[in-house]
Amino acid sequence: MIFLGLGDRTWLWLASACYLIGFALGTAALLRDRRQPRLVVYGAVAAGFILQTVGLYVRGHAVGGCPIGNTFEIFQFTAWSSISLYLVVGATFRLSLLGYFTSCLSTALTLASLATPAWDATRHVAAFGGNAWVEFHAALALFSYGVFALLALTSIMYLLQTYSLKRKHLHGLFSFLPSILELDQISVRLLVTGVILMSWSLGVGSVHWMQDFSSVDHAKLLITTGVWIAYTAAMALRLWSRLISQRLAWTCIALFAIALLSLPLVNASRHPVAPTASAKAVKT
Amino acid sequence: MTDATSPMLFLLGATHHTAPLEVREKLALAGGKLEALHEVLRSLAGLREFAVLNTCNRVEIYGVAAGLATVDQLQASLCEINQIESAVFERIRLHLCDHSAVQHLIEVAAGVDSQMIGETEILGQVKEAYAAAQRDGTTGPILNRVFQKSFQAAKHVRTHTAIGEGQISVATVAVDLALKIFGDLQPCHVLVLGAGEIGEKTARAFRSRGAGAITVASRTLAHAEELAGSLSARAIPFERVAEGLSGFDIAVCSTAAPEPVVTQAMAAAAMRRRTPRPLFFIDLAMPRNIAPDVADLANVFLYNLDDLAKIAEENLALRQAAIDRARTLLAEKASALWQQVAPRIGADHPAG
Numbered sequence: 001m002i003f004l005g006l007g008d009r010t011w012l013w014l015a016s017a018c019y020l021i022g023f024a025l026g027t028a029a030l031l032r033d034r035r036q037p038r039l040v041v042y043g044a045v046a047a048g049f050i051l052q053t054v055g056l057y058v059r060g061h062a063v064g065g066c067p068i069g070n071t072f073e074i075f076q077f078t079a080w081s082s083i084s085l086y087l088v089v090g091a092t093f094r095l096s097l098l099g100y101f102t103s104c105l106s107t108a109l110t111l112a113s114l115a116t117p118a119w120d121a122t123r124h125v126a127a128f129g130g131n132a133w134v135e136f137h138a139a140l141a142l143f144s145y146g147v148f149a150l151l152a153l154t155s156i157m158y159l160l161q162t163y164s165l166k167r168k169h170l171h172g173l174f175s176f177l178p179s180i181l182e183l184d185q186i187s188v189r190l191l192v193t194g195v196i197l198m199s200w201s202l203g204v205g206s207v208h209w210m211q212d213f214s215s216v217d218h219a220k221l222l223i224t225t226g227v228w229i230a231y232t233a234a235m236a237l238r239l240w241s242r243l244i245s246q247r248l249a250w251t252c253i254a255l256f257a258i259a260l261l262s263l264p265l266v267n268a269s270r271h272p273v274a275p276t277a278s279a280k281a282v283k284t
Numbered sequence: 285m286t287d288a289t290s291p292m293l294f295l296l297g298a299t300h301h302t303a304p305l306e307v308r309e310k311l312a313l314a315g316g317k318l319e320a321l322h323e324v325l326r327s328l329a330g331l332r333e334f335a336v337l338n339t340c341n342r343v344e345i346y347g348v349a350a351g352l353a354t355v356d357q358l359q360a361s362l363c364e365i366n367q368i369e370s371a372v373f374e375r376i377r378l379h380l381c382d383h384s385a386v387q388h389l390i391e392v393a394a395g396v397d398s399q400m401i402g403e404t405e406i407l408g409q410v411k412e413a414y415a416a417a418q419r420d421g422t423t424g425p426i427l428n429r430v431f432q433k434s435f436q437a438a439k440h441v442r443t444h445t446a447i448g449e450g451q452i453s454v455a456t457v458a459v460d461l462a463l464k465i466f467g468d469l470q471p472c473h474v475l476v477l478g479a480g481e482i483g484e485k486t487a488r489a490f491r492s493r494g495a496g497a498i499t500v501a502s503r504t505l506a507h508a509e510e511l512a513g514s515l516s517a518r519a520i521p522f523e524r525v526a527e528g529l530s531g532f533d534i535a536v537c538s539t540a541a542p543e544p545v546v547t548q549a550m551a552a553a554a555m556r557r558r559t560p561r562p563l564f565f566i567d568l569a570m571p572r573n574i575a576p577d578v579a580d581l582a583n584v585f586l587y588n589l590d591d592l593a594k595i596a597e598e599n600l601a602l603r604q605a606a607i608d609r610a611r612t613l614l615a616e617k618a619s620a621l622w623q624q625v626a627p628r629i630g631a632d633h634p635a636g
Binding site for chain 1: 467
């Protein structure tokens with residue numbers, strides 16, 4: 001499908017360029033030891049978000065559902081989720097440098113997916129068989145990954161700020177980081193939000209799974225529940241003050257890396273879903 | 285070039301750059317001298333506008349005069365009020381006219397001319413001096429424009445250079461570090477261990493930046509109570525510090541104890557009892573009050589006197605590095621302002 005004369009990948013390239021501009025502007029400000037041009041970075045990221053939304057919308061029309069059917073789409077959707085959350089969190093909590101780090105992550109995710117044609121070689125049309133609940137489950141799960149992506153970023157910022165204060169290196173990038181307590185508070189909120197979204201997603205998915213146990217591959221089941229259990233355990237330990245400060249930050253980064261790396265495996269192990277009447281209608 | 289008989293914008297006074305402390309003490313317009321000077325200046329025939337900036341480091345009179353003779357009369361009055369010989373004043377005086385006076389005022393307002401480069405207090409003092417002159421009706425179109433534009437220029441240079449970045453005293457560096465850890469000091473509970481001068485200064489810095497609760501502990505409870513009284517704080521006996529350490533977010537230590545008063549075991553025990561909030565130790569004592577291995581604990585931050593002094597020095601060096609750029613920016617602003625003001629001096633205040 002073409003929208004305003006441009007295909008989905010062109011829109012997504014343009015979005016990626018906006019994220020790159022936000023990242024480049026932030027880097028330039030840091031190199032000049034200047035405060036981040038927050039509004040400019042926010043504007044570039046917001047523009048990228050709009051372009052990416054259009055691109056995913058166009059792709060969604062083309063595949064007849066939520067565009068999360070192959071690795072390319074999964075990476076794009078994860079970047080889109082973290083950006084959408086940043087646009088809310090960044091405006092609400094005004095955490096300096098979060099926009100910079102988010103634009104950096106989104107640039108990496110979107111450029112990597114666009115530059116790897118193999119990830120987009122096969123498009124799954126109506127990948128969820130037109131089953132709205134399965135599609136909702138998948139979209140929710142990926143949105144929670146977007147939240148965990150942002151959590152990984154705030155965790156990196158926490159570790160950088162701790163390093164800066166412990167080692168007494170306070171200038172350059174470190175001088176613009178938010179306070180330890182602010183980063184801890186926002187990380188806890190993101191962790192709780194991510195776990196709630198993922199639990200909701202798994203709850204929805206489990207209803208479908210209990211109707212047909214063979215519909216979900218064992219590998220996918222193990223990986224997704226493993227990621228969910230790990231994040232839920234991290235959240236519980238943090239709320240009981242058993243997992244705090246640097247250990248919590250490292251845990252969140254490691255968990256996101258595992259979750260991200262496991263996504264292609266989850267995608268590869270997905271069973272084709274029998275198309276419903278509505279799915280057939282989309283295909284025809 | 286300024287003609288001796290044509291109207292001019294001038295600055296007359298002395299600063300820490302031109303006068304030693306003992307002379308500045310004599311020149312300080314305290315104890316009714318400022319009011320007396322105002323009376324004299326009001327009655328000075330050729331003086332059309334004036335404003336007096338009087339701080340611990342400078343006495344500066346900005347004005348619009350009919351000619352150099354008026355400035356000479358003003359100088360004589362200033363010397364008379366301060367009981368200082370004209371010859372002595374001549375040696376230490378700062379006398380600038382027109383464009384140079386404008387540039388000086390802009391640099392003063394921006395903190396470039398201050399002893400502590402980039403300090404912000406001076407801008408408030410210049411604003412107060414201007415406000416007082418306005419209240420007294422001694423400013424006019426020239427000084428109004430020059431002062432108001434100076435404030436804008438000061439703000440501009442602070443935004444676009446590193447002239448005001450970083451704190452340059454031990455106490456304020458400690459407060460800045462606390463902000464990097466806690467973000468907001470209002471919910472923080474500060475413990476001041478030792479009632480000495482440096483501890484008091486740091487406690488006051490925390491209070492002025494919004495620290496919500498301060499507790500003072502000293503081996504002599506009466507000293508703790510005295511300091512606590514002046515800080516609107518609470519005093520506790522020194523013996524209760526160990527058991528209550530977990531209730532504090534920031535501990536400022538400056539006792540004369542020869543051995544550490546906070547050990548790693550004490551800090552670790554406090555951290556176990558705390559919610560997962562960080563604990564910030566500021567060791568201002570010599571010998572040190574806090575065992576260095578306290579810094580190895582997770583979520584604990586320890587800074588000693590040397591650390592704070594080093595940060596203050598680094599910040600000062602950064603400010604000094606920014607001075608050239610700041611001066612260039614200010615010179616551009618001063619030139620532009622002078623071009624606007626110069627034609628109006630003769631027009632608004634014709635000679636004679």
